[in-house]
């Protein structure tokens with residue numbers, strides 16, 4: 001039976017993107033190919049908050065106890081090796097059981113599943129069919145992968161998703177691609193992979209979601225959208241304000257919304273911040 005290393009598994013409201021406001025189970029897998037230490041920092045500088053917390057990891061026993069950070073990746077513990085002991089390796093049976101325990105009626109009704117990370121399309125692609133085929137997952141109809149858009153689908157998983165969608169009328173798979181701009185601290189060549197994202201469109205609904213804080217970030221987003229469109233990408237584009245401490249950013253949420261409107265793009269809020277203060281497990 002397949003196993004997945006799980007950083008978090010919780011029930012909440014989806015705060016971002018296409019399913020904003022929809023009650024959702026979040027399965028946060030462990031591991032990421034990026035660090036995104038540039039978020040919230042002046043351009044060219046990297047946050048040390050995750051590394052600083054890694055030095056005192058012995059103070060924390062659960063995700064709920066971990067501090068929030070205002071710079072760098074806000075889900076640092078889902079990929080930083082120092083926090084790996086907080087993330088158990090669970091079988092698909094154990095994950096399906098836990099999901100039915102946290103669903104309000106103990107079965108899938110109108111809720112949506114978000115498989116997030118970390119980066120959920122790393123090696124775990126081989127384990128998802130076992131989980132999605134589990135009897136307790138049969139009534140799930142809407143599934144989103146929250147990905148950074150750099151990982152190719154394996155031929156086996158792509159083939160599986162094709163059948164998964166066809167099997168039940170109305171079943172939907174979405175790829176919410178949060179492509180990382182230079183403000184993340186990651187390099188353009190590593191982060192902007194139009195051919196990878198275009199391949200997702202062969203098996204699901206795909207949209208791009210750019211996290212922006214300044215006019216320069218929006219200019220970068222325009223450049224990236226040009227590259228995705230040139231490769232044949234047809235999906236929607238969202239702009240979303242950076243989370244964390246708003247006072248340090250040039251653009252606030254309203255300005256990000258205005259910038260999206262001006263370009264015919266969509267605006268995404270981050271409802272988990274006003275609703276739940278972006279705490280772990282929300």
Ligand code: SF4
Pocket residue numbers: 032033034035036073074075076079117118119148
């Ligand atoms: S890609 Fe996402 S999970 Fe990975 S480091 Fe960046 S923000 Fe964090």
